[in-house]
Every structure is written in structure tokens, then in C-alpha cells.
Amino acid sequence: MSNENGMASGQIFKVLVGVVVFLVVAIWLLAKLATSGYNVDAEVMTKEAVAARLKPVGESKASDAPPGMRTGEQVFKAICISCHGQGLAGSPKFGDAGAWGPRIAKGWDTLTQHALQGFNAMPAKGGAADLTDDEVKRAVAYMGNAGGAKFTEPPVGGAGGAAAAADPATVGKKIYESVCVACHGSGAAGAPKFGDKAAWAERTKVGLDEVQKIATKGLNAMPAKGGFGGSDAEFRAAIEYMVNAAK
Numbered sequence: 001m002s003n004e005n006g007m008a009s010g011q012i013f014k015v016l017v018g019v020v021v022f023l024v025v026a027i028w029l030l031a032k033l034a035t036s037g038y039n040v041d042a043e044v045m046t047k048e049a050v051a052a053r054l055k056p057v058g059e060s061k062a063s064d065a066p067p068g069m070r071t072g073e074q075v076f077k078a079i080c081i082s083c084h085g086q087g088l089a090g091s092p093k094f095g096d097a098g099a100w101g102p103r104i105a106k107g108w109d110t111l112t113q114h115a116l117q118g119f120n121a122m123p124a125k126g127g128a129a130d131l132t133d134d135e136v137k138r139a140v141a142y143m144g145n146a147g148g149a150k151f152t153e154p155p156v157g158g159a160g161g162a163a164a165a166a167d168p169a170t171v172g173k174k175i176y177e178s179v180c181v182a183c184h185g186s187g188a189a190g191a192p193k194f195g196d197k198a199a200w201a202e203r204t205k206v207g208l209d210e211v212q213k214i215a216t217k218g219l220n221a222m223p224a225k226g227g228f229g230g231s232d233a234e235f236r237a238a239i240e241y242m243v244n245a246a247k
């Protein structure tokens with residue numbers, strides 16, 4: 001009996017040990033799986049967190065300020081640096097007084113004109129057509145000053161800067177010179193010619209609002225809005241510029 005009982009308890013003990021060993025191994029495996037899974041998540045989260053932290057820093061350089069309000073330094077770092085940073089394609093290198101000296105000697109007006117309209121391998125506005133003229137001028141001042149000049153940056157949002165950019169006459173002139181001049185400059189295809197008083201007086205009899213409506217829709221060889229893709233207010237400024245030039 002006692003021998004039988006001993007055998008039985010011995011077997012139970014073995015089974016128990018087996019179960020315990022199995023459980024320990026199983027828990028260890030589960031723990032390992034869980035930990036490695038956790039590690040993968042942690043790594044992904046870290047990468048995301050890093051990206052999230054880097055992004056605003058990278059973006060703030062290019063577009064900290066609203067369009068039209070960027071400083072010379074911001075424009076330089078977003079646009080001009082791609083060539084002028086290293087002196088690419090023969091461009092005067094940033095901070096290189098030797099390279100900038102002869103440029104600065106040309107004077108502010110020539111330099112800004114070249115930066116706005118392009119000059120040999122230098123593209124107009126550095127290739128960034130959305131920059132306002134004042135933004136480009138600020139960048140010229142910023143780069144020029146780093147090369148030894150004493151230019152004054154057109155102020156951001158100051159009397160000179162924002163007022164000049166928002167002045168309808170300036171806006172209208174710019175649009176006329178880039179778009180409308182193609183036909184209205186010479187009076188091509190029957191377009192009322194720039195400065196032709198009689199031709200414009202005839203058109204404006206109906207009032208400027210009506211003229212704008214007609215020109216917005218297009219009229220015979222005059223394409224809708226003259227092919228201009230900007231806002232109605234800007235288009236109106238271009239019309240007024242032409243109308244005022246024929247008064």
C-alpha cells in the first residue's frame with residue numbers, strides 16, 4: 001500500500017515538475033515575444049518622434065513668414081543658397097568679399113534688376129517666381145552685405161515693403177509687363193494699344209466694372225482674363241494700369 005502510494009505520489013510529483021517546467025518555458029517565451037514586440041514599437045515611435053521634431057525646424061527655415069513678408073536671410077536660405085551657398089555655376093559665393101566686390105560696385109539698382117530679371121546663368125528671382133520684388137531685393141541686400149556692401153534691406157511689412165507690394169499701380173504694372181504687353185503693347189489682333197487714348201476711351205465709356213466683366217470673360221481675340229491666372233483684384237489692377245496710361 002505504502003509502496004503503491006509512494007509510486008503514485010512520485011508520478012504526480014514528476015507530472016507537476018513537468019507542468020511547472022512547461023509553464024516556466026512558456027512564460028519565458030511569451031515574455032521574450034512581448035519584449036521584442038515592444039522593442040519594435042519603441043523603435044518606430046522613436047523614428048516618428050524624431051521626424052515630428054525635425055519637421056517644424058526644417059520647415060521654419062523656408063516658410064516661417066507669410067509670402068511677401070520673408071526677410072533677406074529667409075529668402076537666401078530657402079532659394080538663393082542653392083547656388084550662392086557654394087558659388088555654383090560661377091555665382092558670387094555667399095560671404096566671399098572678393099567675389100562680391102565687383103558686383104557691389106555695379107550699384108544697388110543694377111544688382112536688384114539683375115536679380116529680378118535674371119543675368120546670364122542667374123535665373124530671374126533665382127527661379128522662384130512667387131517671391132515678391134521686395135523679397136528678392138531683401139535677399140540681394142542680405143547677400144551683398146555679407147560680401148561687404150552696406151545696403152538697406154527693404155523693410156518687412158514696413159511703410160516701404162508692404163505698401164509698395166500692395167500698391168495697385170505697382171501690381172498692375174507688373175502684370176501688364178509680364179502678360180498683357182504681349183498683345184496690348186503693339187495692339188496685336190485688334191487689342192486697344194497701350195497709351196492709345198482714343199482706343200481706350202472708346203472701351204471705357206461703359207465704365208470700368210463693365211470693361212472688367214468683358215475682359216474677364218474674354219472678347220474675340222482677347223482670351224479670358226488675357227490668359228492671366230491671378231486674382232480678380234490683380235487683373236483689375238492691370239486694367240486700371242492700362243486705362244490710366246491712356247488718360
Ligand code: HEC
Binds near residue numbers: 112115128
Ligand atoms: C540657379 C542658380 C542661382 C540661384 C538659385 C540664384 N542665383 Fe544669383 N546668380 C547666379 C549666377 C550663376 C550668377 C552670376 C551670373 C553672371 O555674373 O554671369 C548670379 C549672380 C547674382 C547677382 C549678381 C548680379 C550681377 O549683376 O553681378 C545677384 C545680385 C544675385 N545673383 C542674386 C540672387 C538672389 C537674390 C537669389 C535668390 C532669390 C539668387 N541670386 C539665386 C545663380 C543663381
Ligand code: HEC
Binds near residue numbers: 188
Ligand atoms: C493674346 C492677346 C491678348 C492678351 C495677352 C491680353 N489681351 Fe486684352 N485684348 C486683346 C484683344 C484682341 C482685345 C480686343 C478684343 C475685341 O474688342 O475684339 C482686348 C481687349 C481688352 C480689354 C477691353 C475689353 C472691352 O471691354 O472692350 C481689356 C480691358 C483688356 N483687353 C485687358 C487685358 C489685360 C488686363 C490683359 C493682361 C492681364 C490682357 N488684356 C491681355 C488681346 C489680348
